[in-house]
Amino acid sequence: AAWEKQVRQSSTPRRPNGFSILVTGAAGFVGTHCSLALRKRGDGVLGLDNFNSYYDPSLKRARQNLLSRNQIFTVEADLNDTPMLNKLFDIVPFTHVLHLAAQAGVRYAMKNPQSYVQSNIAGFINLLEVAKAAVPQPAIVWASSSSVYGLNKDNPFSEMDRTDQPASLYAATKKAGEEIAHTYNHIYGLSLTGLRFFTVYGPWGRPDMAYFFFTKDILQGKPINIYKTHDGTEVARDFTYVDDIVKGCVGALDTAEKSTGSGGKKRGPAQLRVYNLGNTSPVGVGRLVSILEGLLNVKAKKHVITMPRNGDVPFTHANVTLAHKDFAYKPTTDLATGLRKFVKWYVSYYGVQPKVKKDTPSEAE
Ligand code: NAD
Numbered sequence: 001a002a003w004e005k006q007v008r009q010s011s012t013p014r015r016p017n018g019f020s021i022l023v024t025g026a027a028g029f030v031g032t033h034c035s036l037a038l039r040k041r042g043d044g045v046l047g048l049d050n051f052n053s054y055y056d057p058s059l060k061r062a063r064q065n066l067l068s069r070n071q072i073f074t075v076e077a078d079l080n081d082t083p084m085l086n087k088l089f090d091i092v093p094f095t096h097v098l099h100l101a102a103q104a105g106v107r108y109a110m111k112n113p114q115s116y117v118q119s120n121i122a123g124f125i126n127l128l129e130v131a132k133a134a135v136p137q138p139a140i141v142w143a144s145s146s147s148v149y150g151l152n153k154d155n156p157f158s159e160m161d162r163t164d165q166p167a168s169l170y171a172a173t174k175k176a177g178e179e180i181a182h183t184y185n186h187i188y189g190l191s192l193t194g195l196r197f198f199t200v201y202g203p204w205g206r207p208d209m210a211y212f213f214f215t216k217d218i219l220q221g222k223p224i225n226i227y228k229t230h231d232g233t234e235v236a237r238d239f240t241y242v243d244d245i246v247k248g249c250v251g252a253l254d255t256a257e258k259s260t261g262s263g264g265k266k267r268g269p270a271q272l273r274v275y276n277l278g279n280t281s282p283v284g285v286g287r288l289v290s291i292l293e294g295l296l297n298v299k300a301k302k303h304v305i306t307m308p309r310n311g312d313v314p315f316t317h318a319n320v321t322l323a324h325k326d327f328a329y330k331p332t333t334d335l336a337t338g339l340r341k342f343v344k345w346y347v348s349y350y351g352v353q354p355k356v357k358k359d360t361p362s363e364a365e
Contacts, residue, residue, distance in 0.1 A: 025101030079123030198278030202242030251327030278318020
């Protein structure tokens with residue numbers, strides 16, 4: 001098949017000094033950034049994505065083009081395509097898998113619950129099955145989510161805090177992923193590292209996320225809905241800039257043990273680890289909007305609704321002590337700085353002729 005030839009010819013296999021990494025969800029937002037960073041530092045990267053139409057597929061194609069300009073080939077395949085995955089692991093002896101493919105979004109789960117089961121549960125299990133059969137077994141780092149903390153009221157969230165109150169089916173499938181990972185580590189000794197990302201934003205971001213569609217609607221003069229909790233409390237998120245998340249992913253890959261697969265050296269069972277990757281400073285949605293207003297030089301038409309949206313949690317806040325201890329994770333980008341980079345990308349990607357102030361720092365900096 002054409003893709004097989006492409007994979008064989010791609011720069012992925014067997015880099016003498018680097019890892020050989022399969023990035024699933026490579027045409028996604030976080031996947032694109034991670035793939036580029038890994039490639040840049042000399043690792044071999046092969047992407048996989050099913051290019052589903054959950055959001056604008058042309059944005060995924062544009063990211064794929066960016067990857068391909070950086071010598072990263074992306075195989076178009078679904079996580080549930082077992083023969084394809086088997087073939088891929090046959091051709092390339094991956095040392096690592098960065099598993100980012102998932103059905104994301106909390107609202108869409110009410111429309112299409114099965115897509116979450118398919119990608120986040122069945123697809124993850126399928127990937128683990130293929131990986132455990134591969135010799136040597138690759139170390140797997142995968143994206144969990146801060147949404148596993150659900151309605152937990154601890155502030156901030158630590159990895160040991162309870163995760164048994166998911167507020168959405170998305171969160172429930174992410175939590176299921178952590179438990180599935182536990183069994184594959186326990187039974188088969190697979191090396192598994194779960195990363196609980198906290199609201200990631202930045203250039204090439206996801207159109208279904210608030211900072212993205214707020215930007216779009218504010219620029220188009222459309223009203224934006226701002227949801228509060230019943231008692232009027234503002235919703236707050238620990239918005240985390242994508243470059244910080246990328247550093248966390250790379251750190252986790254570097255720290256992950258190679259597993260004990262029959263081709264590997266004999267040692268104790270590889271560990272299962274779970275880490276928070278957040279920014280450690282939650283920001284209210286009102287503040288998010290005012291930063292965007294400053295950057296776009298447009299006043300937003302705000303429509304305040306004192307009712308939480310289904311699936312949303314009131315706040316998120318990461319404690320990242322564990323990731324800092326194990327791989328020196330340290331977020332460095334504040335929201336105003338990160339949003340300035342996002343807006344710069346947005347206006348250039350969509351060719352908006354904005355009233356945007358050119359590179360003037362926002363009042364927040
Ligand atoms: P994204 O939707 O941009 O990327 C996911 C990619 O996976 C998409 O390109 C999609 O086409 C692909 N995909 C989905 N199902 C697939 C399947 N069955 N087979 C093959 N490919 C498939 O999302 P993102 O924001 O880049 O998120 C990456 C990961 O991080 C996801 O696992 C997500 O759940 C998790 N996460 C993201 C955030 C965030 O704020 N962005 C927060 C917490 C967790």
